[in-house]
Amino acid sequence: MAIKKISDVFKNQKDTARILREITILKEIPAHANIIPLYDVVEPSNDPDNFDSIFIVMRYMKTDLQKQLASAIPFKEDHV
Secondary structure, X not given: OEEEEEOOOOOOHHHHHHHHHHHHHHHHOOOOOOOOXXXXXXXXXXXXXXXXXXXXXXXXXXXXXXXXXXXXXXXXXXXX
16 A cells, blocks of 8 residues: 655645545445555545645555656556
């Protein structure tokens, strides 16, 4: 598993909308081999009415798209 922490989730309205849209799409999309499934979204338990970070639980992958695009290694079928 991989846990991604998103800090200052409400700091920027555009970012908040993007994060909500991404979570909503990942929760609603059916299972597909080319899409990493979203297992859970967790808010901090210390004060659920006043928080600024959330945690997204997904399957662990060895790399991400940004790292792959920046590398000199050409794309293979496994990458796609």
